[in-house]
Amino acid sequence: MVNSSSDEVTYLEPWMELVGSLRELSHDDKFTYIKIGDAVLSFINGSQEAELLTQKLHKCVGERVGILKTDLSDNPLLLRLIKKY
Secondary structure (H helix, E strand, C coil): CCCCCCCCECCCCCCCEEEEEEEEEEECCCEEEEEECCEEEEEECCCHHHHHHHHHHCCCCCCEEEEEECCCCCCCEEEEEECCC
16 A cells, blocks of 8 residues: 555646556545556545546556546546557
8 A cells, every 4th residue: 555654746747648558546635546557646536536536547557557647627637448469
């Protein structure tokens, strides 16, 4: 489980993308954590981002994914599943 006190959180600026193997999706009483490779993203529980990530990524642990932060209020994150050919 992601340890919020020892794992450094990565913050995405608009139009930055994090790509890698989705290692973990977890929650505590305040935050939803997404661990991709060695990076950890954190979103406030109940936020649009946390809800989207929980809904779309819960079955993708172990898969290679991309999360793109946008500056669009109605679509703050874009997600993609990167398949191997």
